[in-house]
Amino acid sequence: MTRLAIIDIAGGHQPMTSPDGSLTVVFNGEIYNYRELHRNLAAKGHVFRTDSDTEVLLHLYEDLGTDFVDPMRGMFALAIYDRRDVSLHLARDRFGKKPLYYSQTPRGLVFASELKALKPLAKAAGDTWTIDDQAIYDYLSLAVVPQPRTIYRKVSSVPAASVLTFKDRKTSVRRYWRPEFSPKLDVSYAEAQRLSRESIAEAVGLRLRSDVPLGVFLSGGVDSSVVAYEAAKLTGSDLQTFTISTPGALDEAPVAARTAAALGIRNTVLPLQINALDGLQEVIGHYDQPYADSSAIPSLQISRLARQHVTVVLNGDGGDEVFGGYRRYVAAYNASRFDQLPRSVSSHLSSALGRFNSSRRGPLGFVSRFARGLSLDAPERYLAWTLDMMRESDKRKCWRGAPSTPTEVLISSRSRSELSALDQQMATDIELNLLSDLLVKMDIASMAHSLEARSPFLDHRVAELAWRLPDRHKIKRGTPKSVLRDAYRGRLSDEVIRGAKRGFEIPLRSWLENDLRSILLETVGSRTALVRSYLDGEIIDDLVEQRSMTERNWAYIVYALLVLELWLQRERSGSQPVHGCASAPRASTR
Numbered sequence: 001m002t003r004l005a006i007i008d009i010a011g012g013h014q015p016m017t018s019p020d021g022s023l024t025v026v027f028n029g030e031i032y033n034y035r036e037l038h039r040n041l042a043a044k045g046h047v048f049r050t051d052s053d054t055e056v057l058l059h060l061y062e063d064l065g066t067d068f069v070d071p072m073r074g075m076f077a078l079a080i081y082d083r084r085d086v087s088l089h090l091a092r093d094r095f096g097k098k099p100l101y102y103s104q105t106p107r108g109l110v111f112a113s114e115l116k117a118l119k120p121l122a123k124a125a126g127d128t129w130t131i132d133d134q135a136i137y138d139y140l141s142l143a144v145v146p147q148p149r150t151i152y153r154k155v156s157s158v159p160a161a162s163v164l165t166f167k168d169r170k171t172s173v174r175r176y177w178r179p180e181f182s183p184k185l186d187v188s189y190a191e192a193q194r195l196s197r198e199s200i201a202e203a204v205g206l207r208l209r210s211d212v213p214l215g216v217f218l219s220g221g222v223d224s225s226v227v228a229y230e231a232a233k234l235t236g237s238d239l240q241t242f243t244i245s246t247p248g249a250l251d252e253a254p255v256a257a258r259t260a261a262a263l264g265i266r267n268t269v270l271p272l273q274i275n276a277l278d279g280l281q282e283v284i285g286h287y288d289q290p291y292a293d294s295s296a297i298p299s300l301q302i303s304r305l306a307r308q309h310v311t312v313v314l315n316g317d318g319g320d321e322v323f324g325g326y327r328r329y330v331a332a333y334n335a336s337r338f339d340q341l342p343r344s345v346s347s348h349l350s351s352a353l354g355r356f357n358s359s360r361r362g363p364l365g366f367v368s369r370f371a372r373g374l375s376l377d378a379p380e381r382y383l384a385w386t387l388d389m390m391r392e393s394d395k396r397k398c399w400r401g402a403p404s405t406p407t408e409v410l411i412s413s414r415s416r417s418e419l420s421a422l423d424q425q426m427a428t429d430i431e432l433n434l435l436s437d438l439l440v441k442m443d444i445a446s447m448a449h450s451l452e453a454r455s456p457f458l459d460h461r462v463a464e465l466a467w468r469l470p471d472r473h474k475i476k477r478g479t480p481k482s483v484l485r486d487a488y489r490g491r492l493s494d495e496v497i498r499g500a501k502r503g504f505e506i507p508l509r510s511w512l513e514n515d516l517r518s519i520l521l522e523t524v525g526s527r528t529a530l531v532r533s534y535l536d537g538e539i540i541d542d543l544v545e546q547r548s549m550t551e552r553n554w555a556y557i558v559y560a561l562l563v564l565e566l567w568l569q570r571e572r573s574g575s576q577p578v579h580g581c582a583s584a585p586r587a588s589t590r
Contacts, residue, residue: 032206087167096160104153109166110217115288137404140390143292143508151289160522180494181423181467204230211312215240220255222318232263239265270305276515290567294506299445307449318457322466324474325481328385332425333475340395388553398539509555523565530568
């Protein structure tokens with residue numbers, strides 16, 4: 001256990017054991033409402049030795065058993081060993097912000113926060129790991145390995161919002177929470193705005209609790225600006241904010257600086273200089289599985305820069321998934337009108353509009369993907385409207401690995417047909433994209449530099465309120481995240497409220513054509529490339545030379561192949577970092 005030490009620096013050492021020795025806990029994360037839980041438990045007669053949130057877990061378990069997770073608000077991966085009945089309980093927070101992996105071996109159960117830590121434990125217990133072809137099959141569509149599966153057979157993530165119990169050499173998993181979108185609240189638009197502000201303000205206040213220096217990541221967007229606004233109300237001019245400056249027209253630093261000035265808070269600009277090859281190698285070193293979200297590269301650099309100033313940062317992560325901020329949510333909201341058209345008409349529209357091959361971020365790119373999705377079944381539509389990588393029809397032509405189940409089947413299993421089209425899209429994003437991509441990206445990037453990242457929008461009470469708002473409040477006049485924007489209209493500047501979503505724009509296509517071209521040809525382009533045991537070599541050559549799938553997200557597909565090849569090489573060499581890339585040990589956010 002490597003502790004970062006955020007709350008009760010002197011008293012929160014781990015592993016922590018109850019006074020009678022019957023319970024032991026190891027805990028990574030933060031329980032933001034630990035003070036309130038401490039008071040309630042003390043009122044029941046529980047005696048505390050420390051002021052840490054770790055000790056609260058022991059007393060909660062004594063009081064509630066495996067239901068101890070229910071009253072907690074926070075991010076956590078934890079293990080409680082109960083000597084009284086010789087049982088082990090592993091638990092993860094509701095959204096799965098904190099990772100936790102496990103494997104059942106010939107000698108028992110092993111678990112860890114990282115695969116690189118779990119592997120030697122499994123080996124010592126007499127187990128060997130092999131690559132799961134199904135994980136690679138899904139990766140080609142999602143750019144990540146979807147949880148609870150991992151890249152290795154017999155190794156899984158503890159599911160989000162679940163408690164896993166290991167007793168008498170048997171494993172059982174209980175899910176204690178799931179996103180709920182109904183019943184819808186019967187509230188006016190003005191009331192929805194007020195309720196949203198109140199819930200966000202409380203969530204931000206809870207996440208300002210820290211015994212170490214704390215700040216806020218402030219971009220030019222709505223979500224982080226809302227967090228900074230609410231934090232500034234509570235802390236005043238002492239609040240530190242950090243903004244990334246990037247070359248080019250998409251630089252958000254000027255907008256963020258004006259926001260900070262208007263709020264009367266300090267703003268530090270962190271200049272981001274990225275070397276494509278070094279950044280790629282760093283991702284391969286830190287991310288223990290194939291992970292092809294290219295924004296992991298700047299996320300690692302941002303975390304490194306911010307850690308020079310603070311130990312904890314608040315961010316705007318989750319605002320889109322909670323309040324409906326992606327353009328694909330506008331598409332889903334309007335798709336029901338097109339679904340009533342005859343299939344022949346929607347197919348004609350798809351053919352006519354889907355041929356535009358322009359920037360994915362541009363209006364034509366969005367229209368093209370929207371149109372192409374209209375004629376597809378729901379799971380394929382989800383893929384087209386998100387990353388737009390390989391679909392089953394593509395993989396059937398080029399797959400050379402073991403027989404695998406279509407990724408669309410996985411998507412169908414996560415979809416909830418009883419929901420509206422908008423809520424279906426959001427629910428699937430939460431179960432797939434948020435869990436296995438976005439939260440993995442920020443957790444590993446921040447922990448690699450011993451920085452704790454807190455996300456007020458992913459407070460489950462904020463999310464439960466937002467999800468139950470009527471669809472018309474989330475998408476109003478074709479504007480995504482309408483209720484959140486209007487809730488802070490007049491409190492934040494119009495350039496923030498009306499600004500387009502940017503995100504970290506990595507010039508991935510340019511990189512693949514220039515900075516990463518040599519390594520792409522030397523690895524994926526080689527006749528001996530390991531990835532060619534999974535995909536047809538001619539198809540790979542066509543992709544590398546831009547003769548195939550150019551109407552799709554070509555850059556992401558090729559980048560995913562490059563990441564996969566480098567990961568396979570690293571795996572074959574005994575999990576040593578590729579090209580000298582070093583991986584720092586993970587620190588818990590305790």
